[in-house]
Amino acid sequence: MTPTPYQIPAQTRIGHVHLKVSDLKRALDFYTGLLGFELVTTYGTEAAFISAGGYHHHIGLNTWQSKNGKPPEKNATGLFHTAILYPTRADLARILQRLLNAGYPITGAADHGVSEAIYLDDPDQNGVELYWDKPKEMWPMDPQGNLVMYTRSLDLEGLLKEI
Numbered sequence: 001m002t003p004t005p006y007q008i009p010a011q012t013r014i015g016h017v018h019l020k021v022s023d024l025k026r027a028l029d030f031y032t033g034l035l036g037f038e039l040v041t042t043y044g045t046e047a048a049f050i051s052a053g054g055y056h057h058h059i060g061l062n063t064w065q066s067k068n069g070k071p072p073e074k075n076a077t078g079l080f081h082t083a084i085l086y087p088t089r090a091d092l093a094r095i096l097q098r099l100l101n102a103g104y105p106i107t108g109a110a111d112h113g114v115s116e117a118i119y120l121d122d123p124d125q126n127g128v129e130l131y132w133d134k135p136k137e138m139w140p141m142d143p144q145g146n147l148v149m150y151t152r153s154l155d156l157e158g159l160l161k162e163i
Contacts, residue, residue, distance in 0.1 A: 017082045018060035019126055022069045024048060026123045027061045034102060035084070035095065035130075071125035081119070081127030092116060092132045093162035109154035113140040114147070116154050 021027040028048055031037045037050040040057050046064055049057035072078050086092045096118055099106060108119035117131035140148045
């Protein structure tokens with residue numbers, strides 16, 4: 001028997017990500033101190049919940065199974081990156097400038113046609129993508145009207161001119 005086809009509702013969103021970290025304070029220093037998330041609450045000394053704009057939490061951080069642990073091998077399965085969507089290109093430029101001012105290592109930067117992204121790793125080597133979506137009318141399409149995504153070099157100097 002073939003299951004009835006199902007399509008997830010278009011308004012569905014990814015609500016939050018929960019990361020295993022080795023050092024909660026170090027993770028909070030990165031996510032709240034550098035990236036600017038707000039600390040919403042802690043769960044004892046082993047977990048914290050952070051957000052942007054007062055949401056109950058966008059990111060959960062915990063040491064329940066990972067306190068003082070080592071990052072997974074690069075060729076292991078698991079989370080590739082957490083993508084953090086900024087509302088405007090200028091907001092992406094501001095966080096880029098903040099990272100540069102802090103001397104925080106950036107692992108990549110790309111124009112994907114539909115978005116522009118900056119890549120880095122958090123202190124536990126979890127991948128982090130900081131990006132903004134281009135307006136839908138700017139998305140690249142082929143002659144048949146199909147979306148054409150790509151990975152091209154992002155002009156960081158041009159991005160910084162947005163500030």
